[in-house]
Amino acid sequence: MTRVSFTLNGRSVTTEAAASESLVELLRDRFALYGARESCGQGLCGCCTVILDERPVSGCLYPAVFADGASVVTIEALSPGGGLDPIQEAFIEAGAFQCGFCTPGFILMAKDLLDRHPEPSEEEIRRQLSGNLCRCGAYPEIVEAVKLAAIKRRTTRRQT
Amino acid sequence: MSARQIGRSLPRLEARAKVTGRAEYVHNLRLPGMLYGKIFRSIVPHGRIRGVDTAAARAMPGVELVATAADIRTVVADPYYGPAFHDQPILAEEKVRHVGEPIAVVLALDPKAAEAAAQAIEAEYDELPAVYDEVEAAISPVHVHDALKPAGTFPDLAHLAGRRDTNVALDFHLRRGDPERAFAEASRVFAHTFRTQTVMHTPLEPLVSIADASPDGVTIYTSSQSPSFVRIEIARLLRWPENRVRVKTAFLGGGFGAKVYVKLEALVTALSLLARRPVKISLAMEEQFFTITKHATTFHIRSALDREGRITARRCEVYWNGGAYADIGPRVAQKSGFSAAGPYDIENVSIDSYEIYTNLPPAGALRGFGVPQLVWAYESHTDLIARSLGLDPVEFRRRNLLREGRPQATGTLMRDARLEAVLDRVAARLDWGGSFARGGGTKRRGRGVAIGFKASIAPTTSVAIVNISADGSATLYCGTVDMGQGATTAMAQIVAETLDIDAETVRVLAPDTDVTPYDMSTLGSRSTYHMGLAVKRAAEEARERLAALAAEAGLPPGSNVPTPEIFRKRYGMQAGNVVGTGSFVPAYTPPDHASGLTDNATPYWMVGAAGAEVEVDTETGAVTVLRLVLAADAGTPINPKIVETQLSGAAIMQLGFTMQERMEFADGQLLNPSFAEYKIPAISDLPARIEVDLVDAAEQSGPYGAKGVGETGTFAVSPAIANAIHDAVGVRVSELPITAEAVYRALRLAAGDPLPQG
Numbered sequence: 001m002t003r004v005s006f007t008l009n010g011r012s013v014t015t016e017a018a019a020s021e022s023l024v025e026l027l028r029d030r031f032a033l034y035g036a037r038e039s040c041g042q043g044l045c046g047c048c049t050v051i052l053d054e055r056p057v058s059g060c061l062y063p064a065v066f067a068d069g070a071s072v073v074t075i076e077a078l079s080p081g082g083g084l085d086p087i088q089e090a091f092i093e094a095g096a097f098q099c100g101f102c103t104p105g106f107i108l109m110a111k112d113l114l115d116r117h118p119e120p121s122e123e124e125i126r127r128q129l130s131g132n133l134c135r136c137g138a139y140p141e142i143v144e145a146v147k148l149a150a151i152k153r154r155t156t157r158r159q160t
Numbered sequence: 161m162s163a164r165q166i167g168r169s170l171p172r173l174e175a176r177a178k179v180t181g182r183a184e185y186v187h188n189l190r191l192p193g194m195l196y197g198k199i200f201r202s203i204v205p206h207g208r209i210r211g212v213d214t215a216a217a218r219a220m221p222g223v224e225l226v227a228t229a230a231d232i233r234t235v236v237a238d239p240y241y242g243p244a245f246h247d248q249p250i251l252a253e254e255k256v257r258h259v260g261e262p263i264a265v266v267l268a269l270d271p272k273a274a275e276a277a278a279q280a281i282e283a284e285y286d287e288l289p290a291v292y293d294e295v296e297a298a299i300s301p302v303h304v305h306d307a308l309k310p311a312g313t314f315p316d317l318a319h320l321a322g323r324r325d326t327n328v329a330l331d332f333h334l335r336r337g338d339p340e341r342a343f344a345e346a347s348r349v350f351a352h353t354f355r356t357q358t359v360m361h362t363p364l365e366p367l368v369s370i371a372d373a374s375p376d377g378v379t380i381y382t383s384s385q386s387p388s389f390v391r392i393e394i395a396r397l398l399r400w401p402e403n404r405v406r407v408k409t410a411f412l413g414g415g416f417g418a419k420v421y422v423k424l425e426a427l428v429t430a431l432s433l434l435a436r437r438p439v440k441i442s443l444a445m446e447e448q449f450f451t452i453t454k455h456a457t458t459f460h461i462r463s464a465l466d467r468e469g470r471i472t473a474r475r476c477e478v479y480w481n482g483g484a485y486a487d488i489g490p491r492v493a494q495k496s497g498f499s500a501a502g503p504y505d506i507e508n509v510s511i512d513s514y515e516i517y518t519n520l521p522p523a524g525a526l527r528g529f530g531v532p533q534l535v536w537a538y539e540s541h542t543d544l545i546a547r548s549l550g551l552d553p554v555e556f557r558r559r560n561l562l563r564e565g566r567p568q569a570t571g572t573l574m575r576d577a578r579l580e581a582v583l584d585r586v587a588a589r590l591d592w593g594g595s596f597a598r599g600g601g602t603k604r605r606g607r608g609v610a611i612g613f614k615a616s617i618a619p620t621t622s623v624a625i626v627n628i629s630a631d632g633s634a635t636l637y638c639g640t641v642d643m644g645q646g647a648t649t650a651m652a653q654i655v656a657e658t659l660d661i662d663a664e665t666v667r668v669l670a671p672d673t674d675v676t677p678y679d680m681s682t683l684g685s686r687s688t689y690h691m692g693l694a695v696k697r698a699a700e701e702a703r704e705r706l707a708a709l710a711a712e713a714g715l716p717p718g719s720n721v722p723t724p725e726i727f728r729k730r731y732g733m734q735a736g737n738v739v740g741t742g743s744f745v746p747a748y749t750p751p752d753h754a755s756g757l758t759d760n761a762t763p764y765w766m767v768g769a770a771g772a773e774v775e776v777d778t779e780t781g782a783v784t785v786l787r788l789v790l791a792a793d794a795g796t797p798i799n800p801k802i803v804e805t806q807l808s809g810a811a812i813m814q815l816g817f818t819m820q821e822r823m824e825f826a827d828g829q830l831l832n833p834s835f836a837e838y839k840i841p842a843i844s845d846l847p848a849r850i851e852v853d854l855v856d857a858a859e860q861s862g863p864y865g866a867k868g869v870g871e872t873g874t875f876a877v878s879p880a881i882a883n884a885i886h887d888a889v890g891v892r893v894s895e896l897p898i899t900a901e902a903v904y905r906a907l908r909l910a911a912g913d914p915l916p917q918g
Binding site: 020028033034035036037039040041042044045047074075076078079084088091092093095097098099100101102103104107126127129130131132133134135136137138139140141142143 | 169171172174175176177178179180181182183185187188272361362363364365366411412413414415416444445643644645646801802805808809810811812813834835836840841842843844846850
């Protein structure tokens with residue numbers, strides 16, 4: 001076991017991880033965070049997406065010990081105190097999910113895009129989300145949700 | 161007074177839980193002391209098991225138990241299960257019948273220890289000849305099973321009991337009119353063969369079940385579409401009363417038919433009884449491909465035409481590749497088989513539909529219950545006929561469509577099925593009569609339409625309970641599983657409409673067979689209609705009981721007293737509750753065994769059409785779907801937004817089955833059980849435009865005019881695309897998926913310069 005210290009959703013944490021342990025396992029088993037979830041186990045579906053040092057990674061492939069010293073953001077960070085992030089609001093308003101299993105991954109990918117490009121084109125949205133799978137086929141609504149989220153974030157920023 | 165609740169596009173009630181990552185799935189559940197199971201699977205497609213060596217696995221660190229079929233027999237006397245046939249062993253004994261069949265399981269506290277130990281198990285087999293093709297298997301001397309074992313669940317399968325030395329698990333026959341004579345008298349006759357491939361549902365929450373069993377009872381937590389069925393089947397296997405089996409579900413991370421009936425539940429229950437600990441098995445994505453698939457099919461279709469372009473007879477011969485275990489395949493062959501001639505008014509029909517055992521993974525229900533395979537054939541065929549006759553494909557369909565009140569092939573009259581309106585809507589959206597830019601050079605454009613229909617599932621039962629508490633809040637006890645289709649929200653809207661409250665205030669319990677009453681299953685687009693009617697009746701009874709309570713409290717009839725006040729007047733404080741129950745089972749006449757005819761095949765019909773515009777690259781065969789238009793008769797939608805996303809989502813799934821997905825087998829070995837090589841649609845695979853259109857409709861017998869819609873979007877997508885390709889480049893693809901290679905081969909063949917095979 002290796003000692004791992006990192007920032008998790010804004011808090012400093014320290015734990016131990018086995019060499020074989022993935023980041024998504026660590027989040028689930030040590031921190032009871034279930035929003036990032038393993039589905040395909042090969043980094044091909046995006047259900048396990050977390051943001052690590054401001055870049056999205058596949059948590060099912062990312063070795064937990066490599067998180068040492070990093071800053072990790074999960075879907076749970078987006079709704080502190082029960083309020084919703086504008087992206088989450090937009091996903092609800094656009095009806096951008098069905099079963100919800102892939103949804104945290106899509107929302108984090110949307111956040112990653114909007115943090116870097118507050119006014120993305122539809123083409124940029126589609127490219128950003130092309131590595132995430134939604135078997136329910138909510139893709140058209142997901143694209144609409146990201147467009148809506150961009151508007152919401154601009155509006156929110158102007159107000160604050 | 162609240163506003164009308166039916167027709168509201170309110171977001172799913174569980175929306176907040178899903179966007180915050182906090183929605184409950186069995187995937188996330190862990191119980192104290194729980195062991196993880198890892199399955200050891202067959203590597204041969206057909207063979208006698210000479211021995212299973214588990215000694216090395218048992219000796220590995222952290223291993224608590226290794227179980228084989230012999231161990232299962234110590235806790236389950238007759239360990240065979242299945243909804244139609246009791247043909248599937250909990251773990252293989254004596255024989256294996258497909259690659260990937262479970263043979264043994266390792267249990268450990270650490271799932272990685274279980275996985276490592278499972279890899280240390282070795283089995284020896286005497287390999288047997290195997291059959292894979294559904295048409296060959298129908299007459300092959302190689303038999304997957306020695307004898308048929310129908311479950312007794314379905315009276316119309318009883319005659320199959322004890323049939324030996326056959327791979328034909330079910331043969332369904334329909335005869336209407338005099339097809340032979342009609343073919344003899346025909347002006348023109350057309351005959352084609354169409355095929356579909358094996359595909360998998362791939363729910364992103366892979367199959368997962370937990371059992372916590374003791375001799376006193378078992379609680380099963382499972383990602384299942386069929387909690388009531390699981391309860392009854394596990395009780396049967398254990399010879400226990402139903403009330404000792406509790407089945408709980410949570411939200412499902414997708415289902416699509418993969419999670420119907422029993423999948424892992426019998427295995428985890430037996431293992432938990434053996435280990436005396438809770439046991440969880442979570443399949444890896446790869447393992448799902450060995451568990452349940454969608455039938456590959458071969459469909460020979462033949463039509464007789466008169467001089468006016470009317471179809472006078474149609475003969476359908478459908479072979480369903482059921483794989484090694486029947487699952488619900490025999491019902492697919494029959495229940496969808498009877499619609500194989502399409503939504504056309506044809507006097508003379510002959511249908512032979514065969515469910516065939518092969519040495520492939522079992523096939524079952526996948527979003528459409530066989531109908532998409534049928535529509536692929538009959539709508540490709542219909543289009544070919546129109547083109548040969550020089551008739552416009554839309555006009556040809558219009559000429560032959562079933563009209564309201566006319567008998568479908570079974571003899572059942574069409575009611576509340578707006579076939580023509582749905583077809584017209586697609587044609588109008590495509591501006592069918594208008595000009596169309598056909599491209600040029602190596603990029604040719606074309607467009608096509610197709611229409612399909614489907615009967616619902618009968619006779620099946622749903623029961624619901626509505627409770628009104630003393631503060632006026634309502635709770636629905638209902639066994640319908642929410643797997644993403646929005647059932648929870650739709651049911652809440654039905655309760656709310658009936659009780660005149662806001663849907664957001666209704667609490668809908670997750671299925672728990674100790675709490676929620678019986679429901680046949682969440683499948684076949686049946687919940688909105690069947691459960692919807694039960695829920696409506698339960699809410700109506702609760703409303704009546706509330707009125708009775710008001711009368712007991714001395715309030716005049718019809719007085720507008722708030723509900724909490726009624727309870728206070730009656731009980732002197734915030735106390736008491738009223739409960740309404742409702743059940744629904746549709747009227748149904750089983751088909752005559754010999755003729756397949758019945759005057760009541762289904763409580764309602766689903767209708768879906770599609771239109772496609774495509775561009776074909778003649779240098780590579782690559783097809784780009786530029787535009788996909790969907791129209792449907794979904795009755796009166798309870799929640800229009802959710803209905804629209806059900807249609808577009810189903811169409812996107814079917815787009816994957818049309819353009820890219822195929823489980824590739826070589827001698828029974830699956831070559832691509834992974835998203836690396838089995839590609840489901842991603843956002844980059846979508847047409848630039850997807851349009852959804854609902855025609856004005858009402859299902860008179862449904863709850864507030866509604867009917868099912870979960871499968872409708874799948875029906876017509878595949879043939880609409882093939883028809884558009886034909887329109888673009890004049891070649892026909894008759895087998896799914898429509899790969900660039902298939903189109904390029906067809907182009908070369910048409911040019912008189914065929915590519916060599918291989």
